[in-house]
Amino acid sequence: GAVVSQHPSWVICKSGTSVKIECRSLDFQATTMFWYRQFPKQSLMLMATSNEGSKATYEQGVEKDKFLINHASLTLSTLTVTSAHPEDSSFYICSAPQPGGTEAFFGQGTRLTVV
Amino acid sequence: AQRVTQPEKLLSVFKGAPVELKCNYSYSGSPELFWYVQYSRQRLQLLLRHISRESIKGFTADLNKGETSFHLKKPFAQEEDSAMYYCALNVRFGAGTRLTVKP
Numbered sequence: 001g002a003v004v005s006q007h008p009s010w011v012i013c014k015s016g017t018s019v020k021i022e023c024r025s026l027d028f029q030a031t032t033m034f035w036y037r038q039f040p041k042q043s044l045m046l047m048a049t050s051n052e053g054s055k056a057t058y059e060q061g062v063e064k065d066k067f068l069i070n071h072a073s074l075t076l077s078t079l080t081v082t083s084a085h086p087e088d089s090s091f092y093i094c095s096a097p098q099p100g101g102t103e104a105f106f107g108q109g110t111r112l113t114v115v
Numbered sequence: 116a117q118r119v120t121q122p123e124k125l126l127s128v129f130k131g132a133p134v135e136l137k138c139n140y141s142y143s144g145s146p147e148l149f150w151y152v153q154y155s156r157q158r159l160q161l162l163l164r165h166i167s168r169e170s171i172k173g174f175t176a177d178l179n180k181g182e183t184s185f186h187l188k189k190p191f192a193q194e195e196d197s198a199m200y201y202c203a204l205n206v207r208f209g210a211g212t213r214l215t216v217k218p
Contacts, residue, residue: 043208095159105161107158
């Protein structure tokens with residue numbers, strides 16, 4: 001099946017710094033990617049839809065200036081957590097649907113810890 | 116608004132027993148419904164989608180538009196079925212149900 005890879009798998013950063021998380025579709029092109037946030041023992045919460053070549057669409061309540069999304073190519077979307085704070089610590093997951101299909105493939109996730 | 120509800124956070128059955136994980140949805144359009152599974156220390160993966168009407172690992176799920184449900188069923192649970200199961204409406208996920216199959 002199709003592969004979606006996230007990098008890094010985990011990151012620790014200091015409060016006030018910014019962190020970039022990459023999501024790559026390795027063997028297919030993805031015009032759309034999705035970013036989720038998952039709190040411990042909770043479900044995946046859709047944060048935003050990343051669209052190649054255009055602005056991301058954010059879900060209600062998600063700060064677009066806080067979570068910057070860039071989808072510069074058909075195989076790469078990035079999520080930058082700006083001026084991170086401890087409450088931003090979470091598990092971030094991306095997914096991408098394979099072209100022509102409805103199934104979404106998921107990255108392995110990135111655990112962000114802000115200290 | 117799109118909403119998907121999984122009423123059971125935890126479900127425990129014995130090996131060989133039938134299992135049903137419930138999923139209800141709310142959507143004004145034509146829904147695309149999926150079941151995803153996450154085994155321990157693994158990434159999320161697709162288990163079933165309603166349009167394919169297939170059986171995967173013995174699991175089936177039927178879309179009932181009248182009851183707005185998409186329950187996941189398996190007649191004889193196995194220990195290796197223990198995992199977290201998520202019902203998804205388009206790209207939105209339910210809260211998930213942790214299934215434990217006891218020996």
